Amino acid sequence: MSPGALVVGEALVDEVVRATTVSRHPGGSPANVALGLARLNVVTRLHTAIGEDADGELIRRHLADSGVVLTPESTTNRPTSRAIATLGQDGSATYRFALNWEPRNLDDLRNPAIVHTGSLAAFLEPGSDVTRDIVRRARAAGALVSFDPNVRSSLIADRDHARAQFTALTLASHLTKLSDEDADFLFPGKSIEHVVDRLIDSGIPVVGITRGSRGALLASGEHRAEIAPTRVAVADTVGAGDSFMAALIWSLTVEDGGWDGGPVTETRLLSVGARAAHLAGITVSRTGADLPTLADLEAATPIA
Structure with a gap:
């Protein structure tokens, strides 16, 4: 089996609005995770849906520069999606979207060791059917x-669905990571x-919930680990959750002897959580969403 990863989901252009300035960056949660994995030296392919337009070319160059390979089926005849992120004074982002998520089928998965998906790819039809089929196979x-x-509640009309x-x-997952906002949407009042x-209890081997400036909670079997930020x-905060996600995947599947997909110890939860934070x-x-490389990780020193 190939040691590489296949990421399934949207790639788009983020228009970041700060007061009177606007900047444009390639983004999309799954594309960011693919970028993060590639920058951590994981051989990574991305199956997405982008157009043959200027935005699509911006995304292609950005991903290729970090070693992410797009599946040939990722090119479509529709415009590339955009997300407009408006930043508050504290750096937090709120989003609006102009989306096209109708990916083509991916017949040959090429036996990836790791498959990751999420965000719009999981919920937005008709592409969500393609996502579930790839995950199942x-x-x-x-x-x-x-x-x-990575729920975008403004795009979801039917909460129960x-x-x-x-x-x-x-x-279907071995690792599920939510934000506290995702948890509030999916499990209101809990x-x-x-x-x-x-x-x-439903059988997922490893679960994580990020809580912004309050850190994260990781769980596996009977073990619970509080992760400090x-x-x-x-x-x-653009890309923070995607960076945490990529780091969890990398740290579990590549570092410390890899992972067989089963429950892990509290000691390991603390180790992978610290790397992800x-x-x-x-x-x-x-x-x-400028995700770090392995060299960045080794060079960076947290503020005491």
């Missing part, structure tokens, strides 16, 4: 599956601890 072939719902889609993908216990000067901290110290 990859898991049946022995791939490790990770999932980050979205919960059903979430359940189908999370039950505590973070309740959500973690419920997901672990890395203290940095925040430029903005460190990488996410590097990302939020930069403008835009």
Whole structure:
């Protein structure tokens, strides 16, 4: 089996609005995770849907520069998607979207060791059917599956249907990572601890929930690990969750002897969580979704 990763999901252009300035960057949560994995020296392919336009070319160059390979089926005849991120004074982002998520089928998965998906790819039809089909076939072939719902509630008209889609993908995963906002949307009125216990009890080997400046909670079997955030000067939060996700995948599947997809110890949860928090901290110290490399990880020193 190839040691590489296949990421399935949207790639788009982020228009970042700060007061009176606008900057444009390639983005999309799954594309960011693919970028993060490639920058951590994981051989990574991305199956997405981008047009033969200027935005699509911007994305292609950006991903290729970090070693991400697009599947040939990723090119479509529709415009490339955009997300308009408006930043508040604290650096937090709110989003609007102009989307086209109608990916082509991917007949040959090429036996990836890791498959990751999430965000719009998981919920937005008709492309969500393609996403679920790839995940189903990859898991049946022995791939490790990770999932980050990264819910965009403004794009979801039917909450109950979205919960059903979430359940189908999370039950097919070995690793599911949510934000606290995802948990509030998918499990309204329930505590973070309740959500973690419920997901672990459903059979998911590793579950993570990020909580912004309050760090993260990782769980596996009976083990729970509180992960402290890395203290940095925040430029903005764009890409922080994607950086954390990529680092979790890398740290579990590549570092410390790899992973067989089963439950892991508390000691290992603490180790992978610390790496993920460190990488996410590097990302939020930069403008835009500029995810770190292995060299960045080794060179960076958290603020004491």
